[in-house]
Amino acid sequence: MTGQLAEKRALVTGASRGIGRAIARALAAEGARVAVCYGASPAKADETVASIADAGGEAFPIALDVSDEASIAAGFAAALDRLGGLDILVSNAGVMLQRPLLEMTAADYDWLMGVNLRGVYLVGREGLRILREQANGGRVINVASDLGYFGREDFSAYCASKAGVLSLTRSWAKEFGPDILVNAIAPGPIDTDMLSLEAMSAEWREKEEQIPLERVGQPEEVASVAVFLAGPGASFMTGQVIDPNGGSVMP
Numbered sequence: 423m424t425g426q427l428a429e430k431r432a433l434v435t436g437a438s439r440g441i442g443r444a445i446a447r448a449l450a451a452e453g454a455r456v457a458v459c460y461g462a463s464p465a466k467a468d469e470t471v472a473s474i475a476d477a478g479g480e481a482f483p484i485a486l487d488v489s490d491e492a493s494i495a496a497g498f499a500a501a502l503d504r505l506g507g508l509d510i511l512v513s514n515a516g517v518m519l520q521r522p523l524l525e526m527t528a529a530d531y532d533w534l535m536g537v538n539l540r541g542v543y544l545v546g547r548e549g550l551r552i553l554r555e556q557a558n559g560g561r562v563i564n565v566a567s568d569l570g571y572f573g574r575e576d577f578s579a580y581c582a583s584k585a586g587v588l589s590l591t592r593s594w595a596k597e598f599g600p601d602i603l604v605n606a607i608a609p610g611p612i613d614t615d616m617l618s619l620e621a622m623s624a625e626w627r628e629k630e631e632q633i634p635l636e637r638v639g640q641p642e643e644v645a646s647v648a649v650f651l652a653g654p655g656a657s658f659m660t661g662q663v664i665d666p667n668g669g670s671v672m673p
């Protein structure tokens with residue numbers, strides 16, 4: 423740890439578990455104070471906060487449902503109250519749905535898009551408004567997926583939502599440069615509840631492991647990329663995507 427994010431104030435959505443938790447922990451380990459946002463699991467968010475405190479970092483939980491505009495406004499307001507400002511926004515919250523197209527309902531589609539694309543849109547709008555008002559730079563990091571580059575049978579809505587996140591990232595990089603840097607991370611298969619290794623069928627797991635690095639990744643292997651994008655080393659990067667994916671796709 424280098425303390426490269428000392429004095430920085432960060433907000434991470436979906437930080438109660440998985441990749442979001444790992445990102446919150448990694449940002450805090452580099453010195454940032456972190457608003458650990460959760461949609462529905464205060465107890466899990468408390469676990470994230472406690473693990474950060476145990477490691478000597480500073481964090482607190484904030485209720486923020488990315489599918490609900492009022493909750494986003496209230497969550498940002500509460501986080502800003504505690505943080506005193508914002509430097510780093512990580513839009514990580516997401517859901518996945520495996521369902522053949524012909525079985526998908528409009529409600530299924532709206533639910534997934536409401537979190538994965540509309541949620542990133544609304545969270546980004548709130549965060550970018552604050553960063554612009556502060557006029558002190560800032561970083562926005564959107565978590566997409568390697569499935570945003572290519573299609574997969576039974577996952578078309580998820581793939582489309584993540585392609586949309588990559589597109590938002592590029593437009594916002596142009597709209598908010600040169601002061602605010604907006605980048606994305608497109609992870610490959612990562613060992614979290616979303617892609618639970620236990621729940622995965624043998625066939626699916628085998629497919630996921632047919633990548634150059636022959637394994638699924640760990641959340642910390644995504645979090646290290648978020649730290650880079652939030653830190654001084656990424657000062658000349660905007661509108662870019664970094665791909666911790668074991669080689670699943672080489673765009």
Ligand SMILES: NC(=O)c1ccc[n+]([C@@H]2O[C@H](COP(=O)([O-])OP(=O)(O)OC[C@H]3O[C@@H](n4cnc5c(N)ncnc54)[C@H](O)[C@@H]3O)[C@@H](O)[C@H]2O)c1
Binds near residue numbers: 609617
């Ligand atoms: N695990 C993978 O293989 C993988 C690969 C590529 C991209 N991703 C992306 O990484 C991100 C994190 O996923 P993960 O693997 O840690 O999964 P996860 O299911 O463990 O975590 C997702 C988090 O998002 C939160 N969330 C869901 N709906 C929400 C809402 N409406 N408001 C606020 N929070 C909400 C969940 O509570 C959870 O904390 C997601 O955007 C996911 O699409 C995951």
